[in-house]
Amino acid sequence: MAEILSWVPASEFGRVLAGIVDRRDRCAAFATLSRINTLYMIMRAGSGHIGSSFSAADIVTWLLLAELRAPFTPDGDVYFSSKGHDAPGLYAALIGLGRLDDDLVHRLRRLDGLPGHPDVGTPHTMFNTGSLGMGISKAKGAILADRLLGRARRFFVLTGDGELQEGQNWEALAGAVHHGMGELTVIVDHNKLQSDTWVRDVSDLGDIEAKFGAFGWGVLRCDGHDFDQLESALRERGQRLAGKPAVLVADTVKGAGCATFAATSMPDGQRQYRFHSGAPAIEDYRGAHGELCQAANELLRRHGLPALALRSADPPATTPSRAPRLTEVYGRELSQRAGGDPRIVALDADLLVDTGLLPFAQRHPRRLFECGIAEQDMVSMAGGMAAAGLLPFVHSFSCFLHSRSNEHMYNNATERRRIVYVGSLAGLLPATPGHSHQAVRDVSAVGGIPGLTVLEPAGPAEVVAALDYCLATPDSVYLRLASTPCPPEVAGLPAVPLVAGRGHVLRPGDPVVAIGAGPVVLTQLLRAADRLASAGVRLTVVDLPWLNRVDPDWLCQLATGCTALFVVENHYTHGGQADLVARALLELGLAAPPRFHGIGLTGIPRCGADLEVLAAHGLDAASLASTLLAHVPATAVAATGGPGVPDPRRN
Numbered sequence: 334m335a336e337i338l339s340w341v342p343a344s345e346f347g348r349v350l351a352g353i354v355d356r357r358d359r360c361a362a363f364a365t366l367s368r369i370n371t372l373y374m375i376m377r378a379g380s381g382h383i384g385s386s387f388s389a390a391d392i393v394t395w396l397l398l399a400e401l402r403a404p405f406t407p408d409g410d411v412y413f414s415s416k417g418h419d420a421p422g423l424y425a426a427l428i429g430l431g432r433l434d435d436d437l438v439h440r441l442r443r444l445d446g447l448p449g450h451p452d453v454g455t456p457h458t459m460f461n462t463g464s465l466g467m468g469i470s471k472a473k474g475a476i477l478a479d480r481l482l483g484r485a486r487r488f489f490v491l492t493g494d495g496e497l498q499e500g501q502n503w504e505a506l507a508g509a510v511h512h513g514m515g516e517l518t519v520i521v522d523h524n525k526l527q528s529d530t531w532v533r534d535v536s537d538l539g540d541i542e543a544k545f546g547a548f549g550w551g552v553l554r555c556d557g558h559d560f561d562q563l564e565s566a567l568r569e570r571g572q573r574l575a576g577k578p579a580v581l582v583a584d585t586v587k588g589a590g591c592a593t594f595a596a597t598s599m600p601d602g603q604r605q606y607r608f609h610s611g612a613p614a615i616e617d618y619r620g621a622h623g624e625l626c627q628a629a630n631e632l633l634r635r636h637g638l639p640a641l642a643l644r645s646a647d648p649p650a651t652t653p654s655r656a657p658r659l660t661e662v663y664g665r666e667l668s669q670r671a672g673g674d675p676r677i678v679a680l681d682a683d684l685l686v687d688t689g690l691l692p693f694a695q696r697h698p699r700r701l702f703e704c705g706i707a708e709q710d711m712v713s714m715a716g717g718m719a720a721a722g723l724l725p726f727v728h729s730f731s732c733f734l735h736s737r738s739n740e741h742m743y744n745n746a747t748e749r750r751r752i753v754y755v756g757s758l759a760g761l762l763p764a765t766p767g768h769s770h771q772a773v774r775d776v777s778a779v780g781g782i783p784g785l786t787v788l789e790p791a792g793p794a795e796v797v798a799a800l801d802y803c804l805a806t807p808d809s810v811y812l813r814l815a816s817t818p819c820p821p822e823v824a825g826l827p828a829v830p831l832v833a834g835r836g837h838v839l840r841p842g843d844p845v846v847a848i849g850a851g852p853v854v855l856t857q858l859l860r861a862a863d864r865l866a867s868a869g870v871r872l873t874v875v876d877l878p879w880l881n882r883v884d885p886d887w888l889c890q891l892a893t894g895c896t897a898l899f900v901v902e903n904h905y906t907h908g909g910q911a912d913l914v915a916r917a918l919l920e921l922g923l924a925a926p927p928r929f930h931g932i933g934l935t936g937i938p939r940c941g942a943d944l945e946v947l948a949a950h951g952l953d954a955a956s957l958a959s960t961l962l963a964h965v966p967a968t969a970v971a972a973t974g975g976p977g978v979p980d981p982r983r984n
Contacts, residue, residue, distance in 0.1 A: 336615050339622065339643040340373040340438055341366045346429035352638045356399065360560045363429065364394040365629045366641075368590045370425035370438055372621055376612050377648060378442040380765050381449065383594055384587040384608045386422030388524040388557070389414070389491060392583055393426050395563045396489055405432060405457055410486055411475070413459050415468020416493035416522070417450040417769065418610075424455075432457055439646070442765040444941030444949060449766040452940070463769030464733070465706055466499025468492060469519060473509055476516050489518050495527025495683065498536050498705040503544075509578040510549035517578040518570060519550075522557065524587035526596055527706065528683045530604050535683055536705030545580045557583030591624035593617055605686060656818035659852065660757050662793045663814060664689025666800050667726060668696045674804070678718060680704055680711050682729035687816065688757045690728060712738035712745065712754075719750035724804075731756025731772035731813060735779050746782045746809065753803045754779075759789070759813040760903035761938055762853055764946035771938040772813075777908025779811050780881035786833065787880040789813040789851040794828040795878060802831050813851070813880065815903075817943065820856040826876075834884030836877030836891075845965055846873045846891065846927070847899040847957075848914065850880060854903050857947065860954035861961065868958075870965060880910050883917045892918060895927040897965050901957060906933040930964045932957065 346366055353359040367390055375381035396412050403409030414423060424447050427433040433447075433456060440446025447455060450463025460471045472488040479486055492502065509517055521541060525532055532538060542552045551574030555562035563583070570579045587606060588594030594608045594617075607613075613621070630640045671677040671693065678700045679693050685703070694701045704711035708729050715725035727734070734756045735742075745752055759772045780787050786808050790799040796814075803810045829837050836848065839855065840862055847862075849855045855876055862872040875891065877883070880902075892898055898918070900911035911931025918926055932951070939949045947953040951960060 336619065336648065337645045338373050338376050338648050339645045340370050341429070341641060342644050343428055343431055343435040345642055347431070349633065349638070353632070353636045355636070357560050358632055358636065360391070360394050360398055362629060362632045363398060363426070364390045365590065365625055365632070367394065367422060367425040367429055369622065369625045369629065370428065371421045372618065372625070374421050374425065374438055374441040376618055377439060378765065379612050379649070380442060380610065380763075381421045381612065382418040382610050383613065384524070384526065384596065384606060385416065385419040385493065385522070387590050387594055388585040388587045389419045389522045390422050390426075390590060391558045391560065392491065392520060392522065392563065392585070393423055395560055397426055397430065399564065400567055401489070402487070408484055408486060410489065411459055412489045412491070413462065413468065414451065414491040415462050416465060416491065416496045417462035418493070419491070419522070420447070420449065420451050420463075423451075427457060442940060442942075444939060444945045446941070448940035450769045452767060461769065463767065465493070465496045466501040469502055469505040469509070469517075472517055473505060473512070473514065476514055477512065479516070485516075487516050487518065489520060491520050491522055493527070494521055494523045494525065494532050494538060494541070495535070495706055497521070497538055497541070498707045500707065500709065506545065506548040506550060513576060514578045515574075515576045518567075519578070519580045521580060521582045522585055523582050524585045524596070526587040526606050526609070528609055529685050529703075530606065535703050536707065541582055549577065551577050551579035552582070553579060554582040554584070557585035558589055591621045591628075593621035593624060654818040656820065657793050657824055658689075658816060658818055659790065659793065659796050659814050660687065660689035660816055662689075662796045663755070663800065663812075664692050666797055668692040670800065670804060671697050671700065674724070676722065676724040678702065678723050678725050680715055680725055680727045682706060682708050682711055682733065684729060684757070687730070688728040688755065708733050708737040709741050712741040715752050716741070716745040716748060716750050719745070719752050720748070724751065724753070726753045726755055728755045728757065730770060731759040731775050732770050735772065735775035735811070739778055742779060742785070743782050746784050749784065750809070751807065752809045753812060754810070755812045755814060757814045758816045760815055760851065760853055761934065761946065761950065761952065762815065762817045762943045764939065764941055764943050767940035768938045773904050773934050773938055774908070775811075775813065776880045776902075776904050776910065780908065780913075785809045785811055786882055787811045787813060789878050789880055791850065791852050791855050791876055791878065792819055792823040792826040794826055795831070798828060798831045799878070815852050817853065819852050822856045822859045823852045831878065832884070834879050834882040835887040836875045836879075838873060839876050840872070840874040842871035842873040844873070844895045844927075845870055845897045845961075846875055846895050847901060847961065848875045848877045848910070849901045850876065850878045850910065851903055854901050854952070857952060857954045857957055858901060861957040864954060864958040865962060868962060870962065872961065877910070881913060883913055885917055885921060888914065888917050889921050889923070892921070892923060892927055898927040898929050899961055899964070900931045901952070902931070902933040903952070904933050906931055906935055909933060928964065928966060932960060
């Protein structure tokens with residue numbers, strides 16, 4: 334029987350706030366109710382960041398209830414989180430205050446709901462964050478604009494301590510002092526943990542207070558879960574440090590508020606904190622929910638109030654996937670190959686689990702270099718390693734790897750360094766984290782770097798072949814890896830030798846050809862082919878894993894006699910594989926070129942469940958079948974369908 338999930342309706346928040354006069358207990362109760370709803374939202378969504386949301390909950394509560402002047406008004410004080418991972422906790426607080434619709438408690442990470450990371454389309458959200466390190470700079474810009482416009486607002490920016498590994502934070506500090514930004518307060522949610530493990534074990538920040546102080550910032554420190562200390566520190570900030578930017582280092586516990594999630598320590602042998610992201614197991618939910626409800630009801634009883642009146646709902650039906658993930662296949666294969674090739678080293682940006690590197694870390698610990706949340710530093714380090722004769726494999730989420738360090742990748746290319754860049758979480762899916770984590774412009778960003786091949790395998794066998802190619806080629810490679818479970822349509826594809834610029838047919842058909850790469854696109858194309866067959870079109874589906882290379886001889890052979898040629902990509906339509914193929918087709922100068930059409934993203938990626946987001950962008954099987962059919966010449970439909978088959982577009 335499925336576990337029933339419970340949440341606190343907004344009316345209960347109002348009752349509690351009205352019924353508890355004592356400020357400390359009022360804040361404690363509000364923060365606890367927010368944590369209950371944060372847990373519910375993440376469980377219902379199936380993903381989210383519990384640890385960060387819980388560690389920041391007391392800070393957010395104090396700011397919203399006691400510190401901000403005229404919040405939620407155009408001229409009022411502004412709070413936002415630079416790290417953005419704690420968005421569920423902020424959403425829960427805003428719902429509790431009636432600033433977001435109560436119904437949105439059920440819509441975390443769903444289409445037209447609450448995005449996985451902050452987005453300006455959500456009320457009371459001033460900036461998009463989740464791409465780390467940008468918040469202080471954004472606040473500085475807004476403050477300078479306010480001064481020109483005659484507006485006086487204070488800005489409170491929350492950062493993570495792991496986030497402070499991003500260099501932009503430190504670039505921003507001197508300018509804030511230069512401009513005397515007394516309006517700016519940075520609060521460090523100092524929970525000592527980042528994505529993978531303890532900050533001290535990844536890239537120790539050292540004395541944070543001394544570092545901010547050396548830039549000329551006012552520095553304060555307090556217990557981030559003690560409302561009296563928060564009040565005292567912020568009062569001191571306003572009185573003693575009014576004329577300069579200030580930082581409050583708030584010592585917190587990741588997952589604070591209940592023993593189930595609180596990371597005061599980790600068991601011996603456990604390196605990873607289990608509740609950084611993702612929904613907890615049902616037994617953990619049950620324990621944490623019970624702890625939180627007990628804490629809330631004790632506070633209510635102390636003030637003569639009835640116990641919480643929770644509402645309940647069945648969780649969405651989910652089936653755990655046993656399908657392989659390409660990152661896992663890649664990680665096992667890389668670890669195995671490194672056993673026979675001492676040149677191979679792996680560099681990681683605090684994403685060992687997500688990039689599949691745990692097997693490598695366990696088998697070759699001296700050859701794994703954890704660089705922290707600092708992709709630019711990591712990529713230039715790889716250049717130094719390559720100069721010394723090693724073969725670096727560089728890992729991060731594709732959304733950060735291709736963008737943050739693009740100049741550094743180009744610099745490595747100009748030095749003719751051989752490096753393999755491995756961008757995980759590539760493409761539109763998973764769609765639940767939102768656009769900050771959806772890499773749909775990476776091919777255009779790195780595809781023009783000289784001597785760099787962009788390669789996206791579709792299934793486990795092709796991952797193995799791609800790794801063989803990376804080890805054999807004298808060029809650098811950008812290996813683009815989807816991170817979602819590999820669907821059955823592509824999981825069992827047989828091994829095919831990879832020849833640069835050449836694809837191979839996955840499903841033979843008629844001279845109506847669709848080219849794609851990677852598991853997401855090819856799965857949807859194969860399913861679209863099933864739909865089109867009933868409409869009289871036998872679609873030929875081709876896997877072309879080379880995203881910035883195409884062999885003209887191979888393309889000529891494929892296109893000759895073809896009536897319609899489509900390229901579908903898990904990427905923006907500009908600068909991707911379709912542009913590459915279209916140019917190559919023109920340069921072939923075929924006497925009878927096929928009708929050509931490229932299909933991909935044309936707007937900012939949507940946040941939501943994977944299938945609903947694919948449909949929203951026209952990349953699910955049904956949408957693709959409709960789009961392809963609309964662009965197939967009527968003569969081709971008649972020719973493939975045989976006599977008497979009507980043109981479905983005219984029905």
